Each structure stands twice: as structure tokens, then as C-alpha cells.
Amino acid sequence: MAIDPSAEVHGSAVIEPGAVIGPACRIGPFAVVGPEVVLHRGVELKSHTVVTGRTEIGEETVLFPFSVIGEIPQDLKFRGEETRLIIGKRNRIRESVTMNCGTEGGGGVTRIGDDGLFMAGCHIAHDCQLGDRVIVVNSAAVAGHCILEDDVIIGGLCGIHQFVRIGKGAIIGALSMVTNDVIPHGLVQGPRGQLDGLNLVGLKRRGIGREEITALRAAFQQLAQGEGTFMDRARRLAQENPDSANVRDIVDFIMGETDRSFLTPG
Structure with a gap:
């Protein structure tokens, strides 16, 4: 001793x-x-x-x-x-x-x-x-x-399933059960957690500028509504947003090794 x-x-x-x-x-x-x-x-x-x-x-x-x-x-x-x-x-x-x-x-x-x-x-x-x-x-x-990256917030009474990854800056609303990976800066809500947008409040609190937030919002819309599979859309994001570090974080996260699938935008 x-x-x-x-x-x-x-x-x-x-x-x-x-x-x-x-x-x-x-x-x-x-x-x-x-x-x-x-x-x-x-x-x-x-x-x-x-x-x-x-x-x-x-x-x-x-x-x-x-x-x-x-x-x-x-x-x-x-x-x-x-x-x-x-x-x-x-x-x-x-x-x-x-x-x-x-x-x-x-x-x-x-x-x-x-x-x-x-x-x-x-x-x-x-x-x-x-x-x-x-x-x-x-x-x-x-x-x-589980992997929880920097600046993640998990709300009260949530459950995070084993092997799930939650990307940096994401927020999980209270009472959610999360069974799949959550992209960086994602906002998850609902009893059976659904990806419902971006954690805009968290981005602003961390001092992310308006231009970068606009790029993230456009990237999220492309993931939600673009052509092809979810992975196809993510690859196009990398090509179309070479100068956005936060969009690159999302792409790298999606392309990273995982044992789960992803919560995808509705």
C-alpha cells in the first residue's frame, strides 16, 4: 500500500x-x-x-x-x-x-x-x-x-445496445433504445430510437460556424433523400464535400468498422 x-x-x-x-x-x-x-x-x-x-x-x-x-x-x-x-x-x-x-x-x-x-x-x-x-x-x-466518441450526450433512461457506436457530438433523447450506430452530430429520438436530424444546439454550443452547419445540414439531407444505398450516398458526400471536416467525420464514421448497421435518416 x-x-x-x-x-x-x-x-x-x-x-x-x-x-x-x-x-x-x-x-x-x-x-x-x-x-x-x-x-x-x-x-x-x-x-x-x-x-x-x-x-x-x-x-x-x-x-x-x-x-x-x-x-x-x-x-x-x-x-x-x-x-x-x-x-x-x-x-x-x-x-x-x-x-x-x-x-x-x-x-x-x-x-x-x-x-x-x-x-x-x-x-x-x-x-x-x-x-x-x-x-x-x-x-x-x-x-x-459500445463506443461513444467525444461530446456524446445520452439522455435519461436510455438503453444503448451492445456493440453500438455513437459518433462524436451526437445526442440521444431521453427514453430511447438505440440498437444501431449513430452518425456524428446526429439527433436520435423516440422509444425505439430514430435518427431525426442533427444536434444543432450542440454544434452551436461548440462554436461551429454557420457555413459549416449549413454544409452538415445539406449532407444530412443527401443521406436522407439521395439516390442509391446509404453507403453510396456517404461515398458521394466525401467527393462533394472535400473541405468540410465535420462532413468528413460523418463519412469516415460510416465507412469505419462496425458490428451493427446504422440508424438512417427517415
């Missing part, structure tokens, strides 16, 4: 031998830290948090009460192999959130980026790969092997 002298550890907390507690960490009452856990500078574990498994948590991340981080996957194929959970910097992991380690079949690592917000009761399953500034709202569940 290595506890930096500047760390504050409540007397009722349990720090198992082997754990590494970095500078300026704060461990609250009745928190439990497992023997293979590494907490970097300034991590705060509030009361009754549990961090276990081969879990590494980046600087200034805060865990709120009753969150359980790094437990074994909820996967019957898991046989106790050594896998990991890596969480980035400055994340806020609220009450009763669960995040699981990876599985051998999924690459062995569940990875969370920086500056995320994971609201009360949400779940991030084994082998998920999350980018930066991801928001997962209360009681949403992200199944195993």
Missing part, C-alpha cells in the same frame, strides 16, 4: 494493501479501495464509494456515494481473467453509478475519457470505449463493447 502523505483518508475507510493513493487525494468515510487500484492526484472518493479491480482513475475525478467502480463484468463468459478499467481526468461520477472492467473477448480494457459527467444510477458496461466530455444522464445504461 502506498498512500501519499498529502492524501486525506478517513479513519473508517478501507484501503487494501497494494493500492496506490496519489497526492492530494481525499478518501471519505466507509469508502473501500481495492488492492490493484491506482488513484492519481486529487481524486476524491466520497463516503461509501467502492473502487476495486485493476482500476486506474485520473486526476481530480470525483466519485459520489454508493458508486461502484471496477467490479467484474456482468458477462457470463467472464472467467476471472485480468482486465482493466481506466478512467481519465476530471470526471464526475455521481451516486450509484457502476462501471465494469473489460473482458478478454473485448480487448480487456474499459476506457473512460476526460471531463465526463455520469449522472446518478447510470451504467457503463465491460469493454466500452468512451471519449472526452461524454454525458450519460440518470439511469441510462450503456451495454458492453
